[in-house]
Amino acid sequence: MPHRLALLGVLAALSLLVAPSAPAVTSAQCDAQVNDTPSKLIPCIQTDDLWAHMQAFQAIADANPGPDGHPSRNSGEPGYKASADYVASVMKAAGYDVTLQKYKFLYYAFTGIPAFSEVSPAAHNYVLNNDWGPGQSTGVANAQLQPAGGIVLPPTPTSTSTSGCTSGDFTGFAAGRIALIQRGGCNFGVKIQNAQAAGASGVIIFNEGNPGRTDLLVGSIVDAAGTPFVPTIPVAFTTFAIGQDLFNQYQQGPAPTMNISVQAIVDPNRDDWNVIAESKGGDKNHVVVVDAHLDAIYGAGMLDNASGSATILDIAQMMKNVNPLNKLRFIWFGGEELGILGSAYYVNNLSSNELSHIGYDLDADVTATPNYIIGVLDPAAPDFFGGQVTNTFPNRVYKASTIARDQAVTYFNSIGKNHEFLSPTGTDAISFNQVGVPASGLLTGQDCCKSQHEVDLFGGFLGNYEGNIPSFDGGCVDNAFLWCDNLSNNDPQVLTFMSKAFASMVVQMAFDTKVMSASNSVVYKKKLPIASDVGRHPSK
Incomplete structure (x- = not known):
């Protein structure tokens, strides 16, 4: 697929960002201070805190086996609901206004x-x-x-x-x-x-x-x-x-x-939930959505997408004392692996007026891949899975989406890392793009196969993004009956630097004054279809 190299040099905006050699801060300091700038927030995104959330999600999966007897956080199963309850409890403790949005879906699970x-x-x-x-x-x-x-x-x-x-x-x-x-x-x-x-x-x-x-x-x-x-x-x-x-x-x-x-269980009317947590401060007419999908596809789902869920959960905790200019709405979506069900349901159930107040979406979908790439979401870019530019969105989406996209580029330049631009196809960001909301986000790759060009950009090796897995054509994430997307399928250091990068985007968008004018205050509204390429598998 075509790629774009990271820009050379350091932009003037780097003065807003924390230097890689910034002195360490303690958890107590981070918990007490107002982390309202990149220089304050980024040092507070720390491996131990991120990994604690990952361990919690793994423990939830282990305690809640699916119908096949293996650890599971799949939508519609007890492990998913326990994950949603965990996120809700953490966010309530941090002072956010939390709701669980329930919806119904077609549930399917192998039993043998x-x-x-x-x-x-x-x-x-x-x-x-x-x-x-x-x-x-x-x-x-x-x-x-x-x-x-x-x-x-x-x-x-x-x-x-x-x-x-x-x-x-x-x-x-x-x-x-x-x-x-x-x-x-x-x-x-x-x-x-x-x-x-x-x-x-x-x-x-x-x-x-x-x-x-x-x-x-x-x-x-x-x-x-x-x-x-x-x-x-x-x-x-x-x-x-x-x-x-x-x-x-x-x-x-x-x-x-x-x-x-x-052999399988089929339930055409299974319950699932989105977890929605809003900052108490911020202009309710200027909303920035920060999302990750909470569900797994085959098993524990630790890379896809406990990693992204942990990323935004830790950022939200570290921003609990912040009074943002734009209201922050953190959402953990269900059903992404089944065809972006949760985000489509959420968007479809917004009134035109409610939708018009959402200025931007930031999506964290897989942030800890061992043999990683650094993908920055851009609606004008190629698809990670197919390498083609196939999306057509309302015109306002393309230009406005570059706001946070370029913030990510600036941050990666500041820490000496390359990047590539990738389409939001297959992520919850596309639900927002399709109704006229600009979006960006980060991902680090999954399954197979890392190209020589990507090895040149990011290091690592040819083959599986998830590491040395005995399958060149797939990985733990999207292969049924392997049940190996566990903690060991994640790199805590990748999780940390990607979460810091995402934090730089979130805190800047929290105070961005261009977001609503750049998106022309979204008024485009159409009902989203259920994605036909369910779980990123082609339908024909």
Whole structure:
């Protein structure tokens, strides 16, 4: 993906920032003083305090296993509610006005280890997370395979397959069989709905085979309108090579008999919460939102995103004595991993008048990656996951978002660190951008793969951002059934310097006089759809 090097030299604004060699201050001093400038606040963001919050989140996960028996802070589970209660108690003790905003969502959780195998004629068990991955579905199928129509083999140089996208692709399909479908042309959920209508007992979706579309891809299951749903037949996603092999076996005969088993709990009306904490001071007509998502995706969720949650929690504590010019609204969102549910719900339930008073959003989404990058959110920048500039927001968003973005750049220059600009896609900041609120924020990367260019910028090594994890294509965060996004998946020193950088942004935005005029006092209002790429997995 394209990157931008950090600016050379030290800007005049650096005089506002604390020097790296500033004398240490004690926790007691930090607790008592008014940390209303970067030079006061930044030294008070300290590793021990940040790590104490991280340990608390890990302890909560350990004490609240999910349906699979592993530590969990996933939305809709006791570990998430305990995390929300912990944040609320800390913020109340610090003197903030705290509310828990409840909403409902479609809950899904695996209850066992899914299985996918060829039973005959060539018995073979496929390796979970390597050969295949389960779609969010439920059921067991043991039947012969039958390809849907529209499969394009060999694949064309660009995507042309529309396999399974129409009911006509299932003409002559034998009810009870498992449908083999190629990726391409429509949402995965549409393919699955067509297969189920034709009587399929299960579905296998294989990658299309064009350049960049050959490896395992576990997609989000949404219908034609982008609404998530859970099929009542099991769904297996697999690689192009495996799909092609199964297709060839069918063509040569006999049709292979396959087994797919996906066991899960489904609750279409599960409770979840956003934690909202406001400063008592500050102009209620000039609000700066400071957010992180509180939920995990597979397990304890310590890197993604206990790290960002700890970052803003510690900053809020250190700013408890500050009387800001702009009201600060700290929010810990739920459901981000499921399609930015919490932030979409929050924004959708603001009146146009309430929305017009929000001048800016600052988002902390992953701040402690061991093999880190330094990503500064910019709505005009490429997507961290896809490397393309694809977002279109109201015009006011782009220029105004540079206010805090440039504050971050200035701070990183002051401590001799490079940066790159990245899109807010996949973060809660995009919920604000989409309704006309400018935003920036920080992230340090997750999963795979760190490029040579990023190694040149930030050090570290090629491969997984999360460290030396035995998976080049993914990490602990977004791979189901690894359960390794624990404290050990975080670097406390990275957490510290990134939290200091974020603190410099928050305290400057707390007193910024340009924020409302730069965003033209937001009046744009539209209802946000549920994100179709749920949990950052493509939906087609």
